Structure formats: C-alpha cells, structure tokens
Amino acid sequence: MTMKNKTFKHMSLGVLGLMLQACGTPDLLIKKEDTQLPAVFKEGVSDQANTANIKWKDFFGDPDLLNLLDIAVVNNKEINIMMQRISVAQNEIQARRGEYLPFVNIGAGAGRDKVGQFTRSGAVEENLPVAEGRDFPRYVGDFRFGLFSTWEIDIWKKLRNAKKVAVLEYMASKEGKNFLVTNLVAEVAHSYYELLALDNQLNNLEQNISIQQNGLEMVKQLQLYGRTSTLAVRRYEAEVAKNKSKLYELKQHITVVENRINFLLGRTPQPIQRASSSFMDFKPKMLKTGIPSQLLQNRPDIRQAELELAAAALNINVARANFYPSFSINAGVGFDAFALKYLINTPESLAVTIAGELVAPLVNKNAIKAEYKNANAKQIQAAYEYEQRIIRAYTEVANQISNIDNLDKNYQLKTSQVEALVQSIDVANQLFKSARADYLDVLLAQRDTLDAKKDLIETKQKQIDAMVDLYKSLGGGWQ
Template identity: 25%
Template structure:
C-alpha cells in the first residue's frame, strides 16, 4: 500500500513522527524510601480513612457544625482554592500557545504622491501572528508541565482541607478538655477554701498550729493559680478555633460535651503503599515532580530549530468606500526558522537548571513519603499505648481518691498529720488533671491517625 495515496496512514505517520520528536524524559515514579510495612502491624476492621467522610468520622453535631463553618470561611483553604483557579488559567495560557493567534487589522495611510498631491491607502484583513510549529515538543512539554502544576494545586487544596478538618477537631477537643479542667479546678478551689476556713477556726481556737494554717493557705492559692492558668489556656484555644473558623465561634462551642462520652471510630492502617496513593500531599509532590520532568523536555527542545509561521490575508484600496468592493485581495505567508548558534551558554544553563529542579522535586517527593510514613507510625504508636495509659491513669485517680478519704479519716482521728492530708489532696488533683489530659491525647491521636491515613479531604455535603 502506497503511503502517499492513503491520507489516513499519512496522518498517522506524521503524528508518530511528531510524537517521536518529544524531548521530554519518560517519567518513572521513584522507589518509595520507606519500609514495606509499619512498625506496628496492628490493623482493625473498618472503612479506610481516605473513603470515610469527616461527617461519618466525627459524630458530635457541634463539631460537625464547626468543621462546616471552617470549610466555608477559612482563609488558608480559600487561598488554596484560588491557587487552583490561577493554575488553571496558566494551563489555558500554555495550551493556547499550541494554536495560531488570528487578529483582525484595519489601517489607513496618506503619503505624498510622485506626481504631486497625496495618495491614500487603506488595508483590511486577517493576520496570523508568529505561530510556532511544535516539531520538537517544546510547547507540548510546557503544556504538560502546566497540567501537572494544575493537578498539584488541586491536590494541595485537598491536603489543606485535610489539615483544616483535623485542626478544627483538635482545637474543639482542647476546648472540651479546658472546660473539664476548669470545672475540676473550680471544684478543687472551693474544697480547699472550705478546708482553709476550717483550719483557720482550728488555729484561732488553738487546736491546730500555724504551720497547718499556712500549708492550707498555700494549697488554696496553688489551686487559684491553676484556675487562672486554665482560664488563660481556654481563651488561647478559643482564639485558635476562631482563626480556623474564619469567624467567632459560639460562646458554648464545646456544647457541654464530655471527653469520656466522645468516641471516634478506629481506622485500619493498611499498607504504606496504599497510604501513599491516598494522601493528597504525597500526590501533590508527585505532580510537581511530573511538572519538573516535563520542563526538561522544554529545555532540551530549546537546542533545536524553532519554526514559526506568519500569514495574512486582506485587501487594499485607494478609497475607503471601495475597500471591500474593488480592493485588491492578497495572501502572504512568511515561514521562519530560528536555529540557536551562540547564546553564551543560556540553553545549556537552562537544561542544567531543569535537571536540578527535577532532582529537587525527587527529593521533595521522597521527603513527603517519609513524612507521611512517620506521621502514620507516630499515630499507630499512640494507638498502641495511649489506651493502656488511660486505663492506668484511671486506676491512679481511683487510688488517690481512696487515699484522700483514708487520710481525712486518719487526720480527723488524730492518727496522722495535716501534711499527709494536704499531700493526698495535691496528688488527687494532679491525678484527675492527668486523667483528663490523657483522655484528650487519646482522642487527638485518633484524629491524627485519621488525617495521617488520608482522611478528611472528601467534599463536604452542604
């Protein structure tokens, strides 16, 4: 079969020739520089984090409302969305370079005539500006890089949403813990003020010593110090939540929730390879690597001839009224080939810069993978130990409560000193504070594991 007599085969051959002229290196995903499995091989049944909506993961209605507000108003997320629009516009610009630019042109001029007087000339037509015929894939490589940049910004938006959901959840849990610590501290302060009042009466009546009175007063003031610290911490956590939401949260943002009643579903860890596929920040780093790889193709193509075509079609007339009637029509075609001969090393430096940029993108991609692996490993380590720590801390609080009750009986019976009673009060207060903080750490670790496994970026259903 004669290729010249078959237009379809001729077109396919031309397409194959143009595709073969691409200077872009074949992209190969780098090997993940992490182990094939987690240090903690424990896995639980359930839906993977990446397919579990945050509305399903967080059951508390107050928290859901706060997350929805943050997704509407948060400025960082808004910037991420605008970055997508900007990247899309940049891609449209690059893609437009692959097509000719056609402009309409109308002009008129007057010049002295050779026989005296003036001569008028009017022209009108269409002009195809310098259109580059992309034989060596320079424009195609730049367009490919722009596509990858756009996809990277989309993944960046997902990663920003994922972090925002987790940050709002952790800030809300901090507020819930703040409310519990404040309630505990107020109760402790009231108890110690009553104990101080009784100790003063015993001191005034000569039953107890001034040492007992000063110790009771010190313990009371310590509780007051703890109360002011908790009030300040609650205000700071409230301000953090306000920044995340983009507006002032309700005064009762915690919704009177209690940490002990809050439960979050366990999510299976799966394999590291699965996590890398699901995490938007890892996919973002890979798209940036794809863009850097495509830029190498554009840098290589700069060494080869650049072929441009300028064309125009129009009419000319000595009278404006006859421009489109009796005018003289004409067509001009002006191809141009530019071959770099001497550029003082500019093209070589551009290629070297593109190669280094790809090496940087590879390192950043590998770092994103390693960071993701560490986050999941840290969360799994917390899941394996924090539940046991909370159980032990509950036992400590129960033991300290019994100790305080027995110390009170011994002191009232005159068997032990007032110092023993004060020490029991201090220990119980510290144990209950640690109990709340450990419960908070356990819940926040579950949020961390959910985010680290790629959960939280799915589109909210408003």
C-alpha cells in the same frame, strides 16, 4: 551543474549543518523516584481495611464538632485563597492550549508619508510619468485593513507538552487543596478537644478549691479548740488562693483556644458550642491502618508531589525543544491602497501575503542551556521531595501507632493513680481529725490528687489527638 545551483547547494548544506549543530543538547541525568516501603506498619499486623477511606463526617461523631467542621471547610480563608490558586492554574491550561493554535487578528491602519528626493524612492518618483499638468503628490497615503494570522507549527511538541505541564500543575493544586482541608479538619478537631479538656481542667480545679475551702473551715474550727495552729490555717488559705489564681489562667487559655477555632472558621470571636461533660468517657476509635503502599493513593500531599514530579519531567522536554528549530507561518489577506476611494477596489487593492520562517539558535546558547539544566535540576529536586513525603508519611503513621499503644497503657496506670489518691484524701482527713496525721498530709494528698487528675485529663486529650493525627497521617479528612 551551474554556478548558481552549486552556490545554492552549498548554502543549503551549510544551513543544515548549522541547524544540526544548534539541535545538540547537553547530556543530563534524569532521576527515577524510589517508592519502596515496608510491607506492613507493625510486625504481624496486615489488614487491607483503611480508616482513611472514611469521610470526616462519618469519622467524627460529636455533632458540635461536625457543625464547626462544616463551617470551616466552606469559610476558612486559607481554603478560599487556595481555590483562587486552583482557578489560576485552570486558566493557565486555557492559555497554554491557545499557544499551539493559529492566532488570527484583524487590523486597520492609515498613514501618509513623504520620502526624501535623494533616495531610491524619491528618484523613482521624479521620473514617473504623470498626466500633463499634474505633479506626483508630495505626500503619499497608505490605507489598509484585513486579517493577519501567525502560527507556530509545534513539530517538537514543545507547546503541547507545556499544556500538559499546566494540566499536571492544575491537578497538583487540587491535591494541595485536599491536603489543606485534611490539615484544617485535624486542626479544628485538635482545638475542639483541647477546649473540652480545658473545661474539664476548670471543673476539676473548681472541685478541688471547694474541697480545700471545706478543709479550711475545718482547720479554723479545730483552731478554736486548740487542736491545730494558725500556721495550718495560713497554709490552707495560701493553697486556696493559689488555686483560685489558676482559675483565671485556665479561663484565659479557654478564650485563646475559642478564638483560634473562630479564626480557623473564618469568623470573628464568639462562643463555641460544645458539650464537655462526657469528655472523660470518650473512647478513642480503633483505626484500621491498611498497608503502607496505600499511602501513595490516600495521602493528598503524596499525590501532589507525584503530579509535580510528572510536570517537572515534562518541563525537561519543553526546555529541550528550545534547542530545535522553530517553524512558523505568517499570512494575511486584506486591502491596501494609497487613497481611501480605491481601498475596497477588487482585485486592484486586494493584498495577500504568506511567509514561512525557520529559526534555530546558533551562537550564545547559554540562556537555553541554563534553562534546560534548571529544568533537569528541578526534576531531580521534585523526585527527592516525592521520596521525602513518602518517608515522612510512613514515619508519621508508625509514630502514631506506637503513640496510641503507649498512651493507652499510660492512661490505665494514671486512672489507678487517681483512684488511689482520691481515697487517700478521705483517709488523710480522718487521720487528721483524730490527731493521727498532720495538716500537711491532708494538703499534700489534695495537691497530689489535683495534679494527678490534671495529668489524667491531659492524657485523655493526647489519646484523642493521637487518634486524629493517625486519621490524618493515613490520608483521611479531605473527603
């Protein structure tokens, strides 16, 4: 073997050894997500039917609410912002797909240069044979145009994995939009039913004021006959004034809630169409909760976390590929001449170039290692976030199941309380007229009835809110 061949062999082995050293990657831990859930939400209750599969247009029966939801889903500003984020994620797929395809550019250039006399090129020019009577030109032209291509050969699937990451992130952004719609539907429904409850609170307060004004007139008449004192009249007047002041508090609260709904609908403040008279007759629906494992398919936020976890795992492969050699091919074909009149002469001015390049990191790989460790840490973080969303979803459903049951019992007892207090007002009035009870007994009976009715309306609102929250927690509201 010649000395030249030995030298080439040693250089090749050295380069190969250095590349193998460059390919070494740190050992890191990949976290496997835990998706285990209890078999049922409530002991003894197991049903495959799931209300989450019902579209919100079929779930809510109030036509005024459905009209508001239609506007909100189309016009809500947050939804429209999210749609643009989805568009950005979709464009990222196209960008990543283009990275592992050859790049072909077309270009042209022109220039003139003069080299120094005491340089290699200058010395050559001085000794070039030229025609008699002519000198070598002081400024030499350089005119060229053609096609130029670069292509990184994706041996380690770095670029293709990056494209898959972009696809997963795009799908996750769509699930994020679905989760945003779910929350929007629930928020509009909550605000709408709160508005109905406030209307009923206002009506209840106005009825109570009417009763107290009648009581005030009665006390004034009894005062004329010496049956009661000025103190009773003043106490009644104070009670009426206090409740009238509450009217304005309620009206302001109604305005705030109306404007909140308008904001969710992406429009300026305007009256909200609604029918409040049947609010207390509304019977919350009995929802089918299905089994806990269905949350993994029905909840958009869980599906979003699952896709983000898959993207994070692929990003580890992308970061690992940075340790490996990259292969690229550069090629070009075109025309090159020192004068325009010779530029398109073929084959004299035809220029072709092709080159291959193999590059691997060798010294100071700190940035690559840090990126790889970051990708691993983000995968572990995504796994924990996925597990956290699953646990949160299960907890939300379990809480609302218990809440609905307790609110139902609460509402029944409050209904009995209101019925008893309404009767107590009549009894107190009769006893007061016959001088067998004090005016304070009447006032207290009226006040307790007002407070009890207020609590009853609030409990009804909580029952409806619990129904909406359970529907959302199960994964309904985005279809």
